[in-house]
Amino acid sequence: MASKAPERPETLASGQVPDRAGMFGEYGGRYVAETLIEPLAQLEAAYFKFRDDPGFVAEFEADLSHYVGRPSPLYLAQRLSEKYGGAQIYLKREDLNHTGAHKINNTVGQALLAKRMNKTRIIAETGAGQHGVASATVAARLGLECVVYMGEEDIHRQAPNVYRMRLLGAEVVPVRSGSKTLKDALNEALRDWVTHVDTTFYIIGTVAGPHPYPVLVRDFQTVIGREAKTQLQEMTGSLPDALVACVGGGSNAIGLFYPFLDDAGVRMFGIEAAGLGLETQRHSAPLNTGRPGVLHGNRTYLMEDENGQIIETHSISAGLDYPGVGPEHAWLKDIGRVQYESVTDEQALAAFHELTRVEGIIPALESSHALAYALQLAAKMTPEQKIVVNLSGRGDKDINTVADIEGIEL
Amino acid sequence: MSRIQERFDALAGQGRKALVPYITAGDPHPEQTVALMHTLVEAGADMIELGVPFSDPMADGPVIQAACERALAHNTSLRDTLGMVRSFRQRDEDTPVILMGYQNPVETLGTREFARLARQSEADGVLTVDLPVEQAGQALETYREHGLDTVFLIAPTTSEARIKKICEASSGLIYYVSLKGVTGAGHMDISEVKNKVREIKQHSSLPVGVGFGVRDAESARDIASIADAVIVGSALIRQIEAHLSDPDSMKKKVADLLRDMREALDLDIPEADLSATNS
Numbered sequence: 001m002a003s004k005a006p007e008r009p010e011t012l013a014s015g016q017v018p019d020r021a022g023m024f025g026e027y028g029g030r031y032v033a034e035t036l037i038e039p040l041a042q043l044e045a046a047y048f049k050f051r052d053d054p055g056f057v058a059e060f061e062a063d064l065s066h067y068v069g070r071p072s073p074l075y076l077a078q079r080l081s082e083k084y085g086g087a088q089i090y091l092k093r094e095d096l097n098h099t100g101a102h103k104i105n106n107t108v109g110q111a112l113l114a115k116r117m118n119k120t121r122i123i124a125e126t127g128a129g130q131h132g133v134a135s136a137t138v139a140a141r142l143g144l145e146c147v148v149y150m151g152e153e154d155i156h157r158q159a160p161n162v163y164r165m166r167l168l169g170a171e172v173v174p175v176r177s178g179s180k181t182l183k184d185a186l187n188e189a190l191r192d193w194v195t196h197v198d199t200t201f202y203i204i205g206t207v208a209g210p211h212p213y214p215v216l217v218r219d220f221q222t223v224i225g226r227e228a229k230t231q232l233q234e235m236t237g238s239l240p241d242a243l244v245a246c247v248g249g250g251s252n253a254i255g256l257f258y259p260f261l262d263d264a265g266v267r268m269f270g271i272e273a274a275g276l277g278l279e280t281q282r283h284s285a286p287l288n289t290g291r292p293g294v295l296h297g298n299r300t301y302l303m304e305d306e307n308g309q310i311i312e313t314h315s316i317s318a319g320l321d322y323p324g325v326g327p328e329h330a331w332l333k334d335i336g337r338v339q340y341e342s343v344t345d346e347q348a349l350a351a352f353h354e355l356t357r358v359e360g361i362i363p364a365l366e367s368s369h370a371l372a373y374a375l376q377l378a379a380k381m382t383p384e385q386k387i388v389v390n391l392s393g394r395g396d397k398d399i400n401t402v403a404d405i406e407g408i409e410l
Numbered sequence: 411m412s413r414i415q416e417r418f419d420a421l422a423g424q425g426r427k428a429l430v431p432y433i434t435a436g437d438p439h440p441e442q443t444v445a446l447m448h449t450l451v452e453a454g455a456d457m458i459e460l461g462v463p464f465s466d467p468m469a470d471g472p473v474i475q476a477a478c479e480r481a482l483a484h485n486t487s488l489r490d491t492l493g494m495v496r497s498f499r500q501r502d503e504d505t506p507v508i509l510m511g512y513q514n515p516v517e518t519l520g521t522r523e524f525a526r527l528a529r530q531s532e533a534d535g536v537l538t539v540d541l542p543v544e545q546a547g548q549a550l551e552t553y554r555e556h557g558l559d560t561v562f563l564i565a566p567t568t569s570e571a572r573i574k575k576i577c578e579a580s581s582g583l584i585y586y587v588s589l590k591g592v593t594g595a596g597h598m599d600i601s602e603v604k605n606k607v608r609e610i611k612q613h614s615s616l617p618v619g620v621g622f623g624v625r626d627a628e629s630a631r632d633i634a635s636i637a638d639a640v641i642v643g644s645a646l647i648r649q650i651e652a653h654l655s656d657p658d659s660m661k662k663k664v665a666d667l668l669r670d671m672r673e674a675l676d677l678d679i680p681e682a683d684l685s686a687t688n689s
Contacts (some may be wrong), residue, residue, distance in 0.1 A: 033469035033564035195591040294513040307487035308518030309465040
């Protein structure tokens, strides 16, 4: 399955959105307290300079090859495809990256930026712990101090990742405010940043937050889609018919989708977490059920009550348990380029087992959402058609959760 | 003339500085807020900053976050907050009230509807923490149309070019954030604050209030020596937090702290002038 590396880009700059104010249509922007305006402007200036700097781009690409282990394989899941009797299902194996998920693509990029901006301290928020681990990893590698904010609830759900972060030398700070999950960790990280803005670089883990984070994280993640495009063309001589990725904040999905946006024949499906069901209010599907509003520095679809208070979300996967979504997804939904669907905890869990047993790959519960939808979709397609599913992370971190649900004591 | 401007003019005439307490609407209970506002005025408040509770107050420290959580436990909404201002006005037509909060509840109600209700309740100004001047365009117009003052924050990190832009969009007063941090933090550098306030005053004739690090009578007096208004929030809310089960001593403790600050602010004002104000 070895494939040639895709063409090395000269620049990470991409596309016509967002505009100069960081707006994707009416979404995005920079809705933050005044103290953060200047640091964000500095970050924007630094990023827009370095993304066109061949030295920076080359260093990023080299790190992706030698440290992350890219390109990640594109794997034809043959038994799975045959079993569902429809389209050929290809898996983009982001789970095989160093640290086990797509998150590392972004943290490697932001860490290089932090170094160039002479910051000595890294902070990050994390939900499932994958972004926290990826941040702690790059901080260890560069010898930077690292503090990770994590909701107390998530700390219990993701104990192995918490220990990993501590092994890597990071301080994991439990967040006890609000719903004690990812959104509150983000609030706490923003507060830390406001307080230590001179020394600290805030590595946001997804394509949300104030401008320039949504564009910066996207640019670091589009390597997923660029590789997938080259790989599939090499393997089959054609483009995929459909792409499927899970959407929490939406970084793995944007990473896969972005390089295909202009390919009109490629349908795209972003899969949100329907939790216990969209009708139960116990889910994390703002694009399916929410309204536009302002949270965490950007305008986007949100899960909120009738008074504009953000409501608690639920998903079996901590990485999708977030009441907002990246502003570019909000825009892609409105213009109809991407179709946003949802998958319940139960369906995701079934897909988790299915891939494990049929292909010998244990997927993250986040990625299992994408997979569950892809299996439904494939069954309605023909064997000449091709689906690429972003297998955004590996499932080792989730085995405790799964065992718990199934009443198994480890 | 706006109520805020009137009050600042009157204070300036007496050589006094404004004391501006912040409390969160609905904390600890929606039924206590209006009484607490009157208590603040009796203890020496010149105007009141009334916080609109939000589930994710990212610019606030743990003390105000907890206040928001207590208020939201009773479902205190933006509409409820405006209702509290309206009841406050039944007994107090003079003390300006500035609504301080976050953008999402405002948008959910609708900016225009919010402005209309705020006017109707006789609130005087709006400060939206996460609506920087660049994103505020339309809201600014709407607020002005409804006679509401538009208050913005300036931070230690704000560049001179932005200070100018913010001054142009501001009315009523300008709120200088005394430190890099969240509300209730404690590492304010008074000489740095002094320089920045001076810089702001080069671009605006509006009064400048300073907040985020005022803890006690002494820090209040330090601020008063360099600014037109002293804004105090977390220190008062700590008193609320410490006396949740006993509303009477809560009110007393809040009033005591504010009165200490008032006295510290007025130390150099002749007795005769003070009695003139209180009439």
